Amino acid sequence: MSLAVLTSRGLSGMQAPEVTVEVHLANGLPSFTIVGLPETEVKESKDRVRAALQNAGFEFPARRITVNLAPADLPKESGRFDLPIALGILAASQQMPADTLDQYEFAGELSLSGELRPIRGALAMTFAMHRRGDKGGQQRAFILPRMNADEAALVGEVRILPADSLLQVCAHFAAHDPGARLDRHIAAPASARPDYPDMAEVKGQAQAKRALEVAAAGGHSLLMVGPPGTGKSMLAARFAGILPPMTDEEALESAAVQSLTSGFSSARWKLRPFRAPHHTASGVALVGGGGTPRPGEISLAHRGVLFLDELPEFNRSVLEVLREPLESGRITISRAARQADFPAQFQLIAAMNPCPCGYLGHASNKCRCTPDLITRYQGRISGPLLDRIDMQIQVGALAHEDLLKQSDGEASADIAQRVAAAAVKQTARQDKSNNLLSGSEIELHCTPDDSGEQLLRTAMTRLNWSARAYHRVLKVARTIADLADAPAISKQHVAEAIQYRRALREQ
Incomplete structure (x- = not known):
């Protein structure tokens, strides 16, 4: 037989469409041609495959x-x-059996010696194979490099057969010795709760910790404003440790995105991503892109935390790209030749100084910034973006005497228990976190009592809130009520939610 047909997978955003690899041998002058819109890496496979076979x-x-x-x-x-491609050449030239190739899918980069090197996107490819089986298609086994086996095996319904070299794969199909066949890889059991930095290490800042607890319980975004050295970065670094435990579905979604950049490790299974890009990051680095679209920081933070420190120092045009994904939880990257869609359901935690020197309102009275300088500095964050951040709090500096007297605060594990209990209530009530409630769902689940409604209307009039800000305060109030195990939103819950809406300026 001079024709062999095998199956592999490509990558298009989070999708892994099926790719049929057809290899044909014909008479004529020796040549090696690859067609089907191959990019440079694929064209170069001719030399790798030739050397690996030899x-x-x-x-x-x-x-x-x-x-x-x-x-x-x-x-x-x-x-x-x-x-x-290498297996197709061997099958077409009758150097290996080809009768069972249609029962498998293949992916792997070859070294010149024939060893298999890891690839990116293995988990996304396994997801696609699993969906194919769910839709009634034949469930194939997946042969891939051993270094990708742990992540691929997280989708337990797919039979993963890892190999170290081209020779091992060929021995599997030769089947002269049953011991030479590839064994199915089973994912390692999940470890205990991931180890995060502990909130107890942050002394003082009880109000900021309470705000972080509310944000974690309801999935709300948060902006911390305060002088340098008040613990904003420490608090943000410990925020992931109080979030509800990841479900298997959330962990698989997060791992699949990490897999697209070869950044996933089985040691980070069910560990909430924490991404903290530098303020010099470009818009493409934040949202993703490139000739072949890759996920950016907001997608790599999917189901985790995106921490933006020194928020006004980011280029304003870079910050503006956050507006759509903060609302939709997805980002679509369009190019002339293709379009890629990535998930971006992250929790935004941001921190900033109140003025250029950073010491506005500090007890030392070191700030000499003029009102005009302060206004221009805070104005680097646009009103529409600030409007989309659910909670905005002041993180004040502690006096040296108070700091030395402070004992260790509450441990992350204790806070996480309350957060998890509130998250369970939200799932039972509406099957989603409070920050994802739509307009009609807000009316159904977030209606305060009469005194709470009156307080909210007064605050909306005096602070000149937009409709979006009004709805976000209601969702925060609903989360506060859930933490208090209260079935209805009272005036007390609304008052606390209003305190978490301290905008830098009127919007």
Whole structure:
């Protein structure tokens, strides 16, 4: 047989469409051609495959070799097609059996010696295979490099067969010795609760810790404003440790995004992502992009925390790209030739100084910034973006005497218990966290009592809130009520929610 057909997977955003690898050997002058919209990495596989076959002891056919990667209109990138191309050449030249190839999918980059090197996107590819089986398609086994086995095996319904080299894969199909067949890889059992920095290490700042607890319980975004050295960064670094435990579905979603950048490790399974890009980051670094769209920081923080320190120091145009994903939880990257959609359901925690020197309102009275300088500094954050941040609090500096007297605060584990209990209430009531409630759901679940409604209307009039700000305060009040195990929102809950809406300026 001079034709072999195998199956692999491409990557398009979070999707992993099926790619058919067709290898045909024909008479004529020896040549090696790859068609099907291959990018540079795929075109270079010709040299890797040739060397790998020869160094593994196989004969490289001196014939006209044509490799077609279908569908032809889907761009193909990376070295993941090396393994199926090499196996296709061996099958088409009858150097290995080809009768069971349709029961498998293949992906792996080859070294010149025939060893298999890891690829990116293995978990996304396994997800796609699992969905195919759910829709009634034949569930195939997946042969891939051993270093990708742990992440791929997280989707337990798919049979993962890891291999170290091209020779091991060929021995699996030769089947002369049953002991040479590839064994199914089973994912390692999940460890105990991930180890995060402890909130008890932050002394004082009881109000800020309470605000973080409310934000964690309801999935709300938070801006901390205060002088340098007040613990804003320490609080943010410990925020992930009080979030509700990740469900299996959330952990798989987060791991799949990490897999697209080869950044996933099984040691970080069910560990909330914490991304803290520097203020010099570009818009593309934040939202993703490139010729072949890759996820940015907001997608890598999916189901975790995105911490933006020194918020006004970010380029304003960079901050503005956050407005849409903060509302929708997704980001769509459009290019002339393709479009990629990535999840971006993150919790935004931001920190900033109140003025250029940072000491406005500090007990030392060191600030000499003029009102005009302060206004311009705070004005680097646009009103529409500030309007989308649910909670905005002041983090004051502690006097040296008070700081030395402070004992260790409450441990993250104790706070996390209350947060998890509130999250369970929200799931039972509306099957989502409070920050994701729609307008109609807010009317259904977040209606305060009469005194609370009157207080909220007064605050909205005096502070000139937008409708969005009004709804966000209601959702925060609902979270505060959940933490208090209260079935209804009272005036007390509304008053606390209003205190968490201390905007830098009127909007």
